[in-house]
Amino acid sequence: MLKYFQKPTPSQFIWLFILAPLLLTACQSTGKTASLNPYHGHGSTALKGIIVTDFAPDGTLWRLFPTNKNIFVEHSTDLGHSFSRSFKVNPEQQKINIWAENPPIIKVSRSGRIHVLYYADENQRATTYFSYSDDQGRTFSTPILVSDEATTAMHYMDQMLVDSTGKVYFFWHDTRHGRHDPKLGSGVVSLYYTTFDSLNGRLENQKITGGICSCCRTATALAPNDKPVILARMVLETGIRDHALIRLLDNNQWSKPIQAITDDWRVDACPEHGPAISIDDQGRSHLVWFTLGEQRQGIFYAHTDDYGQHVSHPPLALGDSSQLPGHPDVLAIGNRVYLTWQQFDGQQTDIVVQHSIDRGHTWSHPKNVLSVSGRSAHPKLLRKNKKAYLIWSTEAKGLQLINITHD
Amino acid sequence: MTNTMTMSRLTLVISTLLLFFSVTLSANEANTTNALKLGSYQNIVEQQAGHPLVVVFWSITCASCLKEMATIKEIHQEQPNLPIVMISIDDISEAPLVLATLKDKGLSDLESWVFAESNTQRLRYEIDSTWYGEIPRLYFLDADHNRRGISGKISKADWLELLAG
Numbered sequence: 074m075l076k077y078f079q080k081p082t083p084s085q086f087i088w089l090f091i092l093a094p095l096l097l098t099a100c101q102s103t104g105k106t107a108s109l110n111p112y113h114g115h116g117s118t119a120l121k122g123i124i125v126t127d128f129a130p131d132g133t134l135w136r137l138f139p140t141n142k143n144i145f146v147e148h149s150t151d152l153g154h155s156f157s158r159s160f161k162v163n164p165e166q167q168k169i170n171i172w173a174e175n176p177p178i179i180k181v182s183r184s185g186r187i188h189v190l191y192y193a194d195e196n197q198r199a200t201t202y203f204s205y206s207d208d209q210g211r212t213f214s215t216p217i218l219v220s221d222e223a224t225t226a227m228h229y230m231d232q233m234l235v236d237s238t239g240k241v242y243f244f245w246h247d248t249r250h251g252r253h254d255p256k257l258g259s260g261v262v263s264l265y266y267t268t269f270d271s272l273n274g275r276l277e278n279q280k281i282t283g284g285i286c287s288c289c290r291t292a293t294a295l296a297p298n299d300k301p302v303i304l305a306r307m308v309l310e311t312g313i314r315d316h317a318l319i320r321l322l323d324n325n326q327w328s329k330p331i332q333a334i335t336d337d338w339r340v341d342a343c344p345e346h347g348p349a350i351s352i353d354d355q356g357r358s359h360l361v362w363f364t365l366g367e368q369r370q371g372i373f374y375a376h377t378d379d380y381g382q383h384v385s386h387p388p389l390a391l392g393d394s395s396q397l398p399g400h401p402d403v404l405a406i407g408n409r410v411y412l413t414w415q416q417f418d419g420q421q422t423d424i425v426v427q428h429s430i431d432r433g434h435t436w437s438h439p440k441n442v443l444s445v446s447g448r449s450a451h452p453k454l455l456r457k458n459k460k461a462y463l464i465w466s467t468e469a470k471g472l473q474l475i476n477i478t479h480d
Numbered sequence: 481m482t483n484t485m486t487m488s489r490l491t492l493v494i495s496t497l498l499l500f501f502s503v504t505l506s507a508n509e510a511n512t513t514n515a516l517k518l519g520s521y522q523n524i525v526e527q528q529a530g531h532p533l534v535v536v537f538w539s540i541t542c543a544s545c546l547k548e549m550a551t552i553k554e555i556h557q558e559q560p561n562l563p564i565v566m567i568s569i570d571d572i573s574e575a576p577l578v579l580a581t582l583k584d585k586g587l588s589d590l591e592s593w594v595f596a597e598s599n600t601q602r603l604r605y606e607i608d609s610t611w612y613g614e615i616p617r618l619y620f621l622d623a624d625h626n627r628r629g630i631s632g633k634i635s636k637a638d639w640l641e642l643l644a645g
Contacts (some may be wrong), residue, residue: 136520198541258544259542259543259544259546259547259633288542339634341541341547341633342542342544342614342631342633343539343541343543343545343613343614343615344612346612346614365612365614397601397609397610397612417602417605419605419606420602422601448599448600449581
């Protein structure tokens with residue numbers, strides 16, 4: 074036996090030195106694939122370390138790469154190990170303005186159209202622009218403003234959904250009805266939406282509701298009937314900032330907001346900490362959110378089968394409360410539900426994943442899968458057919474992609 | 481488009497002027513801001529050893545913070561010897577707008593800082609390991625520097641109660 078513990082030769086020692094970190098990384102990963110792309114061809118890092126992605130139906134990974142002045146789009150057919158040449162979305166340089174809670178978006182439709190949404194400072198800060206490509210990103214349409222009051226009212230925190238027919242929905246926070254109501258507090262805005270389903274159609278803006286907490290990103294998902302469902306932090310009449318669900322009904326009218334979660338967070342503040350939602354093919358909405366309410370503090374999971382009328386209780390607390398768990402995301406694929414969030418131990422940010430194989434009734438143990446020191450985007454979950462991927466964009470390590478599918 | 485370009489140029493001119501004034505006035509008036517790096521917060525607190533102190537974290541895009549400033553102005557006028565330190569969690573590149581906002585709210589003579597670390601989470605953690613980043617975030621320190629942290633806009637009555645200990 075002793076021969077196995079012989080002192081390594083210098084060359085063996087060097088190989089051990091090189092391989093040890095790789096082996097450690099592989100052991101940390103729950104999935105089969107990990108890729109790392111810290112480098113790119115723009116001569117500068119991604120603005121604030123934020124790169125966003127989407128899988129096309131054919132499995133191609135598309136990524137949007139923002140710089141100070143431009144938005145670039147690239148694609149990868151080998152799960153991010155290598156990317157195509159870059160294609161520029163905005164023909165004229167602009168002052169791109171994004172932050173972790175307000176990132177740009179890329180979505181690929183079933184037909185392969187590439188949809189891009191980004192923010193640039195114009196008359197208003199962080200004004201929303203939309204563009205698309207029908208030729209695999211080689212050329213993009215001239216970016217257009219999403220808000221029809223873009224020059225006079227601030228609008229941001231957009232979401233973009235593309236349904237199975239290719240119809241595009243945009244949702245955003247809009248200050249055009251801004252006024253201070255002492256009962257509600259400050260930073261209360263409206264939720265607006267518009268749709269885009271023709272080549273040159275005007276984007277007619279419509280109000281869904283007022284009473285939206287301005288600085289927390291609203292979450293959206295498509296229900297099995299192909300219609301959008303919204304999870305938003307709302308400001309209730311008592312000044313409490315709790316979460317509500319709103320959905321587009323079969324008659325194409327929006328439902329009244331239904332308070333789905335009661336945390337009793339009475340605060341007049343900007344939490345900058347929005348929720349996430351994913352709906353499985355049987356219509357169960359899986360919800361994750363952050364609160365510092367009277368009832369509970371931290372990040373939580375719950376689900377509802379009737380869009381907020383009845384919600385699983387008590388909510389499942391996520392993460393290590395001593396490490397500021399935050400910015401959760403959720404993804405449902407069949408009976409599988411995947412969760413991710415970030416934690417911070419004072420030095421580095423860790424990304425944790427957890428999954429359920431029975432539609433959110435029981436859960437695996439949480440597992441740390443990635444970590445980095447420095448600035449990062451929020452972790453995101455992406456679906457590629459029946460597989461679940463964790464994607465995380467950081468300033469230090471670029472884009473990291475892990476298959477977290479539990480078969 | 482021409483309108484947009486004119487506005488962009490106007491914004492650029494205003495920003496340049498603000499930057500110019502912030503630099504030129506700094507020699508004579510407390511109309512300047514400082515870069516908050518790791519360790520800066522501790523120095524700020526130590527500068528006021530033995531004295532009560534209020535530290536306010538805010539942002540130019542935070543509506544609740546801007547509303548809070550009216551109360552801060554009142555307290556400052558009534559208790560001019562109470563040190564109130566304004567720390568913007570915006571990026572240091574926004575310093576001109578931070579200064580313009582403080583001036584607009586009548587707070588330009590308060591000590592002012594702006595976050596200047598790319599990893600803002602680490603900076604926040606060093607200040608308070610239980611703070612998730614919600615703003616406004618206020619810290620009331622008594623003469624012994626026992627600290628009480630409050631999130632969200634509060635009333636003048638709350639201020640007075642917290643200052644009374």
